[in-house]
Amino acid sequence: MLDSEQPEICCCSPEGLIRQMREAARRGNIPLTGENAIERFDKEAFSQIVRNAYHRPQAVRAFTYFRMREALFRTDNWKSFVNFVKQMYNKSQDGGCNGKMYSKLCKTG
Numbered sequence: 001m002l003d004s005e006q007p008e009i010c011c012c013s014p015e016g017l018i019r020q021m022r023e024a025a026r027r028g029n030i031p032l033t034g035e036n037a038i039e040r041f042d043k044e045a046f047s048q049i050v051r052n053a054y055h056r057p058q059a060v061r062a063f064t065y066f067r068m069r070e071a072l073f074r075t076d077n078w079k080s081f082v083n084f085v086k087q088m089y090n091k092s093q094d095g096g097c098n099g100k101m102y103s104k105l106c107k108t109g
Helices: 014-028 043-053 075-093 103-108
Strands: 033-035 062-064
Touching: 033 043, 043 075
Parallel strands: 033 062
Antiparallel strands: none
16 A cells, blocks of 8 residues: 555555665664565565565565455456556565575466
8 A cells, every 4th residue: 555545534554664674673683574465466466565575674574465255256356456466476586585485376376
């Protein structure tokens, strides 16, 4: 989620939260992991996950995709999800997470 997608009255910052978590993990020398917070299937949402997962210098060690419900398997949503998984895999092969993050998923699937 982007800060710009939040109603101003909510006074929230999803991007700020990610920065705080990334900084806390860095200071504590703790591997960073991620997950999706809400059910979205649009290209912009998947692209934001990829950007956050492979943000330099600290890429996430693992990512969990929640809410794999019926809506995900609708044709358009499924195509978007498959493209997202391919992007995550390609980024992992480009050096993110030492190239290990999605290799097992993509080799078996």
